[in-house]
Amino acid sequence: MTDTAAQFRSNYPVVTDLVVQWGEMDALQHVNNVNYFRYFETVRIQYMMQTSLLQGKQGVGPVLAETECRYKRPVTFPDTLTLGCRVSAVQAHGFVQEYAIFSQAQQAITTLGSARIVVVDLSTGAKAALPDSVVAQIEAIEARR
Structure with missing residues (x-):
């Protein structure tokens, strides 16, 4: 792993590697734009699986x-991507995540993204407070950086 790849990994407490598939390419021979949102979803869910938020035990769940x-x-086939995710802000009713995609072939960041996640009451669909236990879990994950 190069210093650049190692530095990338140190900036994101949740990372995962993903192999670019041939079918993700478009007519211009690079990864189609819609796939990047799927990549973000992959690492977003990996992050959330390290919290209790997806389990719905507190009666709340996340909504993008x-x-x-x-x-x-541009990213092209073949390549292996390292997807990174971190929380940049915790809010009363959710949080903001930042994403980055690092290309192993290019040894560079190819894509940046963000998302605002809102917590909702699973029984009513109304916005709900982010549970203190989830805030503590996010803080523990972020401390790994």
Whole structure:
């Protein structure tokens, strides 16, 4: 692993590697833009699985309220991507996550993104407070950086 890849991993407490599939390419021979949101979803769910938020035990669950993506470099097949996720802000009713994608072939960050996650009451669908226990779990995950 190069210093650049190691530095990338140290900036994100949750990372996962993903192999680019041939079918993710578009007519211009690079990964189609919709796939980046799937990549973000993959690492977002991996992050949330390290909390109790997806289990619904507290009667609340996460909803993706907003997401964005900035394409810095095209990704092509073959490649292995390292997906990174961190929480940049904890709010009363949710949190903001930041994502980055690092290309092993290019040894560079190719894509940046973010999402705002809102916590909702699973029985009513109304916005709910982010449980203190989840805040503590996020703080523990982020301390790994």
